[in-house]
Amino acid sequence: MTDNALTKRKAPTRKPTAKKVDGGQLTKYYRDMMLIRRFEERAARAYTEALIGGYCHLNLGEEAAVVGLMSALRDDDYLFTNYREHGYALLRGIDPNRVMAELYGRVDGVSKGWGGSMHMFDMAHRLLGGYGIVGGQLPLATGAALAINYRGLDEVVMCTMGDGTANIGAFHESLNIAALWDLPIVFVVINNGLGMGTTVAKASAEPEIYKRASAYAMASERVDGLDPVLVADAATRAVASARVGKPFLLEVVSERLRGHSVVDPAKYRSAEEVAHLAQFDPVPALAARLVKEKILTTAEVHKIDEDETARADAADAFAKSSAQPDVSTLFDYNYATPVANDSRRLPGEPLFAAAARPSTEASR
């Protein structure tokens, strides 16, 4: 195992949580992580039951990273993310019922059933999209930061991505522009060591991705993504930097406990590696810490689990009961500004209604 996620875990930048953390805050982190964990497990079940279509990428194993990152944002800050996004949507404050309804493709979904797992969007909660094209969100997020700068506001854009995204051209173009123009943006690379099955070492000439920032004279940091406190601290520093016009690259070293998506059995990982991964699961690690530091009792930890399991089940029930979109709405979002001669033809319909032959009309 020369180039897998495990060796990466021994990176010298890893630091233990040194400072004393507020118990209430830690409990909230745990509740949020458990919300994501149980929601994603419920989504995976619905997917394997063929109730959810398309692709379905889960945040399992990344809960601490998601929780820490989202804790650093103000309500009026913006988030752009990729297709592994359910947890981000939940922690931006979007009702789990609406997130699950989107997975089911129903009218109550955050994107009204038009986006699915990869394309969730909610302007009210300033989640400006999950994006299905690797790297597609980077130029967009940079432009949102430009708009904030243009208007002289003090909001910040956070733009998250996977490790594979660091190798796409849009990464270079966006970081360069953000740094050139002093834009209020934090680029976050969730480095879970794997693209789909291709390791970071096989895809990135510089596998310590945060070092790429030096090419743009941009500040950067690498943080252990299995500890929500460390992630929150690093993200808070990064956001503070962006808020004064100094964009930031934050690399969050995480783990992907499952396959790339629900259907991926991850056969490229050895049994030994999979077994080894379990010890890097951030959720039981935080539970143990809460009990050890006497912040919560074991019974209280279980209660949080039960609460969040119930929320996930309720979201699933809500999604199942939400209406399917009516076919008559198919062309509702062709254009924001209505336009002449907009095509609203279903596949089997002719362009022009059948007309009498001109000879029978004696028109010629």
Place this chain on the structure above:
Amino acid sequence: MTIKTYRQALHDTLRSEMLRDEDVFLMGEEIGVFEGSYKITAGLLAEFGDKRVRDTPIAEEGFTGAAIGAAMLGLRPVVEIMTINFSLLALDQIVNHAAKIYGMFGGQAKVPLVIRTPGGGGQQLGATHSQNIELYYAFVPGMKVVAPSTPADAKALLLAAIRDDDPVLFLENLALYNTKGDVPDHDTPAEIGRAKITREGHDLTLIGYSRMAYIASNVADALAESEGLDIEVIDLMSLRPLDRETLITSVKKTHAAVVLEDDWLTYGIGAEIAATISDGAFDYLDAPVRRVAMAEVPMPYSKVLESAAFPTNDDVINAIFQTLEAVGRRLKKVGQSHD
């Protein structure tokens, strides 16, 4: 009315829209200090400053995407892509993002973006700088694509594009920048999605857009003079949406059509026009729909080879004569050979 070049009409419209709306700003390569490769933005940096006339790095994907993101937050960016050839570097942002965001998120975010970019050919710029690939964008639902051929329409369509809440690809043409025409002094936007009959006639429908609509008008005027032909000319103006009704109504009247395009014939814009006429006016046609398009080669540098590959007035005239022959019409010039 004021007589202006196509270039001046674009410049003046950008300027007046920037004065009207502070959310309108310009982005692109070399548009500020250098004043634009084709000088459309001359003087605007000095007048508006670098916040609103923003020189970008050579990064089409990055700055086009940034414009899309800024538009999602309510700004109204007008991006200049130096030539349409370079838009290929921004294809993912235009096709996968600008065109998708409104629908894909259930109508929650608009993208009021304009991408100005010229097509071309005929200037010995070689294979990578002589393409007309507006089809790539006209193919995509969610995009609007407009292509003015006169200074007046350049103004009216640019006004419409900037004030529209959807992504609009605004096709210019290198050969049109120095053409002149009357431009109204008032600010009245055109209606996107409408073609325009620029010359009424009964003998044949001649259809074009951008440079080829300009050629179509000139040829129709010349043939009226020399041959007494009464040709109806349609300027498509809007490639998406496509105004099919105007085409069909005209062909039902004239019974023949010639379609002009500066792109390639196979799968090109003209193919869609021909199919539309077949769908909507099949029984009215007295001759097959004829297309005039660029030769299907990577455009050579050699002037001789380029001239052979690029559609000319003579190519258009020949296509018209041959179509009218097929109809059975006797012409002063070519009709004699069939007596």
